[in-house]
Amino acid sequence: MSVVKIFLPKNVFYKQKECEIFGEIQITEKSISYFVVSDENQNELRHLGYVVPLGKKINKDVSMIFSYDSHHPSIYLTKLNIKTPSTTVPIVCLYDSKKIVQLHYPDQKKCKYDQNPGDTRMLYDLLVSFQNKPNKAVSRHTILALLLSFIWECIHRSFAAVEYPPICWFFKKLVLYEQYTNWKMIKSTRKRTANIILDKILGLVLMIILLLLITKPGDDLIQISHFVIQRLRQLLGALKGSPIGLKLNDHLNNFFLDCFTYHIDLWATFLELIEPIVRQLFVPMALLGLMGFSFQLAMLADLIGLVGLHAHSFYIYTAVLYKVEIKGLQVLWKVVLGKRRNPLKNRVEAHEYMNRQLYLATMFFASLVFLLPTILVYYTVFTTLRLAIFLVTVILKSIQRTIIEFPLETLIKWSLGRFFEIDSLYLQHINMAFQQNFMKTTVFEMNVKSSRLSRVFSCEAGFLKENKLNENVTLKSILIKILKGSF
Structure with a gap:
């Protein structure tokens, strides 16, 4: 040696x-x-x-x-x-x-x-x-920790119960379920103990505020829902005639207005029926404070999506029409130019069409061109509403991630040297x-010797690698999806 x-x-x-x-x-x-x-x-x-x-x-x-x-x-x-x-x-x-x-x-x-x-x-x-x-010694702190662990385990089992079909098909679409899976993964890594404790403390504080200090918080949600319905009706009223100087197709515009107005009236009637249930939605939201403040934010994101559900439905209708319009114009434009796509050779090549084919293609192409401004206006309006709801959801998700992933414990250690x-x-x-x-x-x-502050927020010591943001959620990808009508 x-x-x-x-x-x-x-x-x-x-x-x-x-x-x-x-x-x-x-x-x-x-x-x-x-x-x-x-x-x-x-x-x-x-x-x-x-x-x-x-x-x-x-x-x-x-x-x-x-x-x-x-x-x-x-x-x-x-x-x-x-x-x-x-x-x-x-x-x-x-x-x-x-x-x-x-x-x-x-x-x-x-x-x-x-x-x-x-x-x-x-x-x-x-x-x-x-x-x-x-340590085999049992103290009062140990008994309290076991009691809280038992409560949290019961809540975890209630989440696990909805992972079976057919409930899971709907529940997995919620932000609350996404937060549960991320939180369970982070807890299994045994990291960010201080973040989990802070998350639970903030959740308990908000639970006390909602249950004891604020009277009837469900009334605020009902008022927000009626406010959204009222604003949507005003928006549809503004689309009548020629909004911002655009000449829209009267027949298609009236069809859209009648269809969307009917959906809004239907949603308002449905909201009146479930109003007693909606008023009590803040009770489970407050009780989620036992899991943590991030779970309450996740449920708030789901409530915002529920309030804007009819706006999301309008976006789906206009997006389908927008994709049909764009695809039809692309295909008919090739016909007008005397070209077609050869799927065997995977290329666009010249083709001789019959006169009646060119006549029908020109007629349909002109019709789609005249309908394009009307469809584009409705698609732009409801895509903007969909984007606003999406951005609010992204902000709430970012706050959730910051609460769980912020290197709080490491920062406290650094401040104490x-x-x-x-x-x-x-x-x-x-x-x-x-x-x-x-x-x-x-x-x-x-x-x-004590490390530098920059090392606290580095990739190794700072934010977690286990829970990364979806790379598809970027400004470029969002714009591409909006142009394709698949946002």
Whole structure:
């Protein structure tokens, strides 16, 4: 072995107290590393050796023995059970277990079963596993945590019950279900504990406000629904005649107005029938505070979609007509030019049409051209309404993601000077005076400096990778979908 490294806690190095030391050994082709983790007997740790007063003999076969006396402030290595070349000087690295445990790694998964993990990562995993021992003591905080966990588990099971058909076909379209799946995935990663706690606190605060401080919040939702219906009727009234100077087709315009007015009247009648139910929708929204504020925002997004459901239906009608109009103009334009598409060769080529074919194509093409302004006006108006509802939903989803994904816990650690990365480690040499009875060693102290604020929001330490935004939701993709009539 060309290199011998011993990782020793500072408290053991300066304590000068007789004890046993426990840890692990990692052996590679060029080095052997001893990781001293604790001076307490643990079943999962290997017995490495002793710390004894100078002159006391140990007859047991152990990996190392440290000794101390009253003339020196620390312990010294007096025995090592391996034979090393005369030029090899064991390296002793002193570390602070509290700071090593607070190190941040890009991948927080343990590498216990890796073939050759690094020394620092091996030490980190050993300390984390040692400090995360189960505590059998039951306190009032433990009982409260179990009670809250039981309540949240009941709510989770109620969400899981709707994952079966036919309810799942409708429920999976809701923002609430999307938030549930994202939240469950993030919780399974055991990250963002502080964010989850903050989310639940905000949810409980809003639940208290909705249930105790605000009287009849359902009336506001009814008033908003009637306000939307009233505004839609005014919008349809503005489309009569020639809006903003556009000459619309009277027959098609009247057909659209009669159709959409009937749908609005039908929606208003339906709203009157379900008004008692709508007034109580804020009760389940408030109770979702037990899950978190992000769930309440998700339900609010679904309520906004419910209020604007008739506007979404109008968009679907106009989008279908818009796509038929555009497709018809594209096909008939090829006929007018004397061309057609050959599906066998996958190309557009010249073709001789009969006179009656050209006459019918010209007549239909002219009809679609004259109907295009009317269809385009209605498609533009209701696409704008659909886009406004979509943007509100995107904003609410962004707030949900920010609550869950914002590196709150890391930011708190950084503000307290406790956020450390692996790059923040550095070694400081310590001069030691050795006597004849002691083995010569090189002693370093592992120190950690606080990381920069920019590292808190980096990809590794900041926002989560598990829950990424859909790449299709971009301004360019939205504009392309609107032009194609498939938004």
